Amino acid sequence: MFTGNIPDEWKQLLDVCSKFVTREVTPHVLEADQEYDVGFLRNSLRQLSEIGMLGILVPEELGGTGLEPLAASLSLDILSSGCSSIATALAYHLAAQKALLEGGSEAQKKQWLKAVLDGESEANALSTCIFPDWDPPSREDKKGLALEKEDGFILDGKAGLVVGADLASALAVFVRPRGDLVEGPVTCLMISADRKGIEIGERELFSGLKALPFHPVTFRKVKIVPEDILGKPQKGEGLLKDTRHLLHALIGATAIGLGRNAYSKALTYACERYQYGKTIAHHQEIQRMLGIMLTSLHAGTALYIQSLSGKSMNGILSAPGGDYAKVFCTNAVLDIVLDAIQIHGGYGYMQDYGVEKLMRDVKILQLLEGRNPVLQIDAARSEVDKAEQ
Amino acid sequence: MLKMPLAYGLMSEEADVLERYPALHFVKKRFPDYVKSAEESQLFGRRFAREHILPRALEADKKAAEDPEYVDWDFVKEALRQGFWTMFLPKQLGGGGKCAIDSCVMSEEMCAADISLTALIIFNFFGFTAASCAFNPGFLLREMNDMKEAERKGEPIFYSWAITEPSAGTDVEDPDALQRARMSIHAKRVPGGYRVNGRKCFITMGSLAHRIVFNAPTDPKRPMETSCTFFVRSDREGFRVGRVERKCGHKANPTAELIFEDVFIPEEDCWMKEGTGIEHTMEILSITRGLVGAVGVGIGRGALERTIQYAYEKKVRGHRLIEEDWVQMAIADMLQLLNAARQSYASVVLAMDGIGLFSLFQNPAVAISLKMFPEQLMKEGRFRQSLSAEWIHGLCRKMKGKFMPQEVIDYFLRIGSAAKVNGTDAGMAVASRCLDIVGLDGAAYRYGIEKCFRDVKVCQIYEGTNQANRKEVFKEELAHKFDISFI
Numbered sequence: 076m077f078t079g080n081i082p083d084e085w086k087q088l089l090d091v092c093s094k095f096v097t098r099e100v101t102p103h104v105l106e107a108d109q110e111y112d113v114g115f116l117r118n119s120l121r122q123l124s125e126i127g128m129l130g131i132l133v134p135e136e137l138g139g140t141g142l143e144p145l146a147a148s149l150s151l152d153i154l155s156s157g158c159s160s161i162a163t164a165l166a167y168h169l170a171a172q173k174a175l176l177e178g179g180s181e182a183q184k185k186q187w188l189k190a191v192l193d194g195e196s197e198a199n200a201l202s203t204c205i206f207p208d209w210d211p212p213s214r215e216d217k218k219g220l221a222l223e224k225e226d227g228f229i230l231d232g233k234a235g236l237v238v239g240a241d242l243a244s245a246l247a248v249f250v251r252p253r254g255d256l257v258e259g260p261v262t263c264l265m266i267s268a269d270r271k272g273i274e275i276g277e278r279e280l281f282s283g284l285k286a287l288p289f290h291p292v293t294f295r296k297v298k299i300v301p302e303d304i305l306g307k308p309q310k311g312e313g314l315l316k317d318t319r320h321l322l323h324a325l326i327g328a329t330a331i332g333l334g335r336n337a338y339s340k341a342l343t344y345a346c347e348r349y350q351y352g353k354t355i356a357h358h359q360e361i362q363r364m365l366g367i368m369l370t371s372l373h374a375g376t377a378l379y380i381q382s383l384s385g386k387s388m389n390g391i392l393s394a395p396g397g398d399y400a401k402v403f404c405t406n407a408v409l410d411i412v413l414d415a416i417q418i419h420g421g422y423g424y425m426q427d428y429g430v431e432k433l434m435r436d437v438k439i440l441q442l443l444e445g446r447n448p449v450l451q452i453d454a455a456r457s458e459v460d461k462a463e464q
Numbered sequence: 465m466l467k468m469p470l471a472y473g474l475m476s477e478e479a480d481v482l483e484r485y486p487a488l489h490f491v492k493k494r495f496p497d498y499v500k501s502a503e504e505s506q507l508f509g510r511r512f513a514r515e516h517i518l519p520r521a522l523e524a525d526k527k528a529a530e531d532p533e534y535v536d537w538d539f540v541k542e543a544l545r546q547g548f549w550t551m552f553l554p555k556q557l558g559g560g561g562k563c564a565i566d567s568c569v570m571s572e573e574m575c576a577a578d579i580s581l582t583a584l585i586i587f588n589f590f591g592f593t594a595a596s597c598a599f600n601p602g603f604l605l606r607e608m609n610d611m612k613e614a615e616r617k618g619e620p621i622f623y624s625w626a627i628t629e630p631s632a633g634t635d636v637e638d639p640d641a642l643q644r645a646r647m648s649i650h651a652k653r654v655p656g657g658y659r660v661n662g663r664k665c666f667i668t669m670g671s672l673a674h675r676i677v678f679n680a681p682t683d684p685k686r687p688m689e690t691s692c693t694f695f696v697r698s699d700r701e702g703f704r705v706g707r708v709e710r711k712c713g714h715k716a717n718p719t720a721e722l723i724f725e726d727v728f729i730p731e732e733d734c735w736m737k738e739g740t741g742i743e744h745t746m747e748i749l750s751i752t753r754g755l756v757g758a759v760g761v762g763i764g765r766g767a768l769e770r771t772i773q774y775a776y777e778k779k780v781r782g783h784r785l786i787e788e789d790w791v792q793m794a795i796a797d798m799l800q801l802l803n804a805a806r807q808s809y810a811s812v813v814l815a816m817d818g819i820g821l822f823s824l825f826q827n828p829a830v831a832i833s834l835k836m837f838p839e840q841l842m843k844e845g846r847f848r849q850s851l852s853a854e855w856i857h858g859l860c861r862k863m864k865g866k867f868m869p870q871e872v873i874d875y876f877l878r879i880g881s882a883a884k885v886n887g888t889d890a891g892m893a894v895a896s897r898c899l900d901i902v903g904l905d906g907a908a909y910r911y912g913i914e915k916c917f918r919d920v921k922v923c924q925i926y927e928g929t930n931q932a933n934r935k936e937v938f939k940e941e942l943a944h945k946f947d948i949s950f951i
Contacts, residue, residue, distance in 0.1 A: 109710070209903075210780040236904055257781050280909040282918060289904075350634045352644035360931055409896065416921060420633045420929055421666040424712050424922045431712035431921070438896070438917065442904040448790050 096157030107286040145383040148328035155332025159436045160286035166325035167238045171202035171247035173321045178305035178314045202245035211256035221253035228299035240290035249315045263311035264303045272297035283435035323397030327379035327404035334408035337415035338368045364414045371407035398450045405441040466911045473769040479503040509570030513577035521578035524716035532708045548585045549615045554825040556834040564816040568758040575762025580716035591623025594677040597747040598735040599864045602852020624673035626664040634932045643688040651680035657730040670720030671705045679741040691741030695733045702727035713918030753880035756927045757809035757887030764891035767916035771898040798894045805890035809883040878940030881933040888923040
């Protein structure tokens with residue numbers, strides 16, 4: 076699929092991901108959707124760990140695969156065409172890795188990457204992110220997760236739903252100080268999920284990304300030591316921005332992979348289904364719908380790739396924030412999936428055909444790490460601030 | 465569970481039929497009873513929704529997810545007790561005498577609470593509608609009488625209308641497509657009747673139905689010319705229920721495959737003879753499509769009301785989520801979208817009560833005829849049986865054709881199909897956008913908002929896909945009038 080000028084190393088990895096999807100994911104994905112079994116995700120992550128996916132961003136000198144975030148995004152695109160729960164778990168893991176690699180000291184990197192790069196390749200090398208609440212009840216709220224000064228630092232309060240909470244061994248936590256949950260300076264931490272005082276709550280049930288566990292996490296006066304802090308205390312805003320940027324771009328890629336799956340199913344079905352005396356693939360209205368899907372897939376792919384291209388493409392554009400990719404791709408793919416179901420007619424609503432699942436999945440993708448309208452408002456707000464200066 | 469503290473919408477004790485359907489202000493001047501009935505129906509539907517649907521909707525969805533054949537029988541029994549089975553039967557025959565406006569106003573309230581449970585009641589009316597469109601007085605009276613008996617005994621009867629086939633969905637709902645449809649079902653002519661083989665799929669309440677109305681051609685190679693409409697009871701030899709589907713939503717309303725293996729249908733159970741099957745289908749659709757518009761609006765409204773309640777309760781940065789500008793604009797946009805869709809189906813409904821099927825029972829000739837047959841004669845007996853004779857059927861169809869000519873049916877196909885597209889597209893857009901407001905937290909299964917999103921999608925597909933419905937609009941508006949053909 077990605078047939079352009081990409082390094083051989085990437086081609087190899089993407090090929091392995093494709094095969095993984097076909098052999099290990101697709102045969103089990105409907106079952107995993109119907110009956111929750113954390114083993115499906117755990118096994119998939121273990122196998123992906125064996126091919127170096129968990130350590131994909133880690134530089135070679137530290138023992139990882141040493142590929143760029145762009146390579147990771149293409150991999151997630153492919154993995155998501157099999158199962159978006161797997162791709163999303165990886166997206167959060169890679170975002171946490173990004174925080175560590177960018178903000179961590181050499182000692183911290185060594186400590187936290189050991190599990191990831193361990194020869195055993197256990198899936199318990201998974202990490203995930205806890206971000207500041209987009210909507211804290213109030214600035215002074217006492218219950219939400221916050222960093223408090225009490226005989227050193229402590230983490231106390233309830234974090235919202237955390238992706239992969241009970242699978243992750245390492246938590247990248249971005250937290251504001253108690254007393255200013257709205258605008259207070261961010262501190263970035265990496266701590267072990269089994270640190271004393273961390274309580275993982277009961278799994279919240281959703282109708283999409285059903286193979287991916289979401290848990291509320293409560294921190295009960297969890298002691299924080301200086302070694303836990305990535306970078307400097309209260310200086311984590313930049314790290315938060317970069318981590319979110321990557322996560323957003325990866326969610327965009329995940330959405331596109333899902334969209335490709337939906338398009339592919341719709342095309343296949345349209346070529347088989349016969350109404351009005353011909354296969355529906357020959358009806359102009361169906362063709363128009365497929366054409367819109369293709370347009371969105373091309374546009375979305377270009378956008379998430381561009382957002383991870385760092386330096387400008389063709390010397391014309393600078394990389395936009397990952398939030399644009401997240402918003403555009405998840406919105407566009409919802410429309411793709413709604414039409415894909417429509418093309419399937421009644422069959423599109425039946426679980427056996429695997430296409431209604433994609434609607435449930437992409438809806439959750441849309442809601443991750445900032446609701447899309449809010450992300451769009453925030454993007455504009457920063458431009459307004461700039462224009463007014 | 466979602467807290468719903470605001471006395472708004474489903475949670476309001478006051479009828480707001482005149483606010484929601486402004487056209488009724490004018491109607492009230494001439495027909496105050498019509499509007500009063502609509503108000504009562506709205507309150508009745510709303511109360512029923514609050515007391516009996518809301519508390520059970522999530523649980524029913526969950527149980528049906530585990531077992532697609534699950535039916536909330538307690539709910540069905542309650543609906544039966546509250547008179548739903550006979551509500552729309554003519555007053556002269558001991559029914560509730562409610563008309564289209566009552567049906568839609570009630571449906572919107574109930575669908576806002578939950579479509580799956582509501583559908584166990586309202587989609588059951590396909591049986592009565594099918595009988596009314598066929599207009600064989602013997603059978604019509606029989607079905608009406610049996611529905612009354614069902615209510616009296618507390619034992620529900622279920623009906624299914626089965627036209628979809630594995631290889632023909634749109635093809636069996638569009639006369640232009642039917643000639644080339646690949647039918648799986650075949651009603652072979654045999655002495656005394658027909659022998660039916662084949663299958664129907666995706667049939668609403670197929671696994672529950674005691675009585676099924678279905679179409680089948682006597683010559684599968686010429687479905688247009690030979691399609692008939694048949695009536696069969698589920699205990700007929702050779703008839704059985706096949707797979708019961710696992711669906712995205714509408715879970716508590718079972719959807720099933722029906723299998724016919726050498727099922728014998730006697731001549732008298734052929735309600736519509738060769739070549740008139742599709743006519744019957746289109747007439748039913750001319751009635752039901754507008755009503756599905758109400759279903760779409762109802763589900764969208766259900767998502768929106770829950771979202772409003774959620775956003776009112778949710779504290780963000782020292783104020784309520786509903787006080788944020790973007791949330792207010794989004795809610796306002798959805799309110800206007802649903803309102804527009806509501807007026808779309810409402811005008812179809814008023815037309816139905818004016819000149820459509822519902823008005824047929826108010827028609828003087830029909831009303832007098834109904835008065836002539838005291839209830840006792842309606843019961844099982846030779847007199848009623850004799851009313852199903854072919855010559856009487858022919859006479860009645862002629863009479864019906866005078867009061868409801870093909871032009872009227874075509875007219876309802878045109879406006880009903882448009883209202884269906886409008887209502888269901890609005891419902892889908894609204895349910896999706898609501899989740900964007902409440903975010904991941906609000907999308908949790910237990911709040912029931914995401915259920916509306918899953919439920920409403922199929923409304924864009926059943927009763928004809930919205931693409932097929934659009935095609936129908938074009939046909940009725942332009943193609944037939946100006947002889948524009950389809951390639």
